[in-house]
Amino acid sequence: MEKFMAKDGKTSSLRRGAWSEEEDSRLRRCMEKYGVIKWCDVPSKAGLNRCRKSCRLRWLNYLSPSIKRGRFEDDEEDLIIRLHKLLGNRWSLIAGRLPGRTANDIKNHWNTHLSKKSIAKEKLWNPKIIAKGTPSIKPREKKGEFKIIKPQPWTIPVNWSWLKDQPVHQEHLQDKSGVNVNPLPPSPNNINVARKKSAAVIPEKFDDVFLDIDGMTVGEMQTNFEVGNIGGHGDEWQDKSSKRCLSEEAILQLLILNDTRVFFFFGMATRVAPERVSKKQSCINYNGLTIL
DNA sequence: AACGATCGCAACCGCGGTGGG
């Protein structure tokens, strides 16, 4: 068998480096035939002499039909910059808000274009800012400087009235890679996952439902926290009165509420990879949101 | 035309989280 040189100088029988067209088509056929299977089974089923990681990466970053190629639109770039301010280098989270774009694409695009653009913008507004990269709330979390408030899981009752009579769109049962998935075991509950996204109808009592962030109501949150400066630095997310800081999920939720970005919210909630489905609970857990 | 510098992006690596046995 042909041997390939690994980085540590040892030889490996697994192929590395650029993928050939033949390998691509084998992987594509395998994914089309078997759908979402364990990545460790992919190399054998596809007849590829590649490690599972390599296969996974190739599919998720390049071959998946849902991937949008070509240049980033201005609005996409703008969204990336704003989300990066909010989330830092959490590329997968950012990618989750940009349909068709992979975390790797976004990371590469950021490193080659947007980081400079973002710094230039910052400088324009605040010339004192020195190009040292963008701030992240992570170190502050670690230092324990703030109490991080995470939203509590939001549970949607199966018989919740606003879920009823909504059309079901199968395309919403797709994971991030665009592969059709059936994330829940067959049960009447499944239908609600699809219905949720399609609910252009905002529930009348939306505010009442969406309050479970540290036991506060949305009204209280909006009174207690400065949320007008979303996209600013960590300090701007700080509680007015005490040293508390909103988690990114909570900020996003408030952002959504303030900005009526309901579409984004539902996009987040329904673009759920199969691995997020807890087998024990038979529910989806996503960004602090639980769907029964 | 030649060649070095820079860019863009695919691919790899290693770490941390998770779940099953």
Add this chain to the structure above:
DNA sequence: ACCCACCGCGGTTGCGATCGT
């Protein structure tokens, strides 16, 4: 409680393409 396999993620590298001199 522990170990191990698996997976996803972010950081980094490698290399072909393009640009500038």
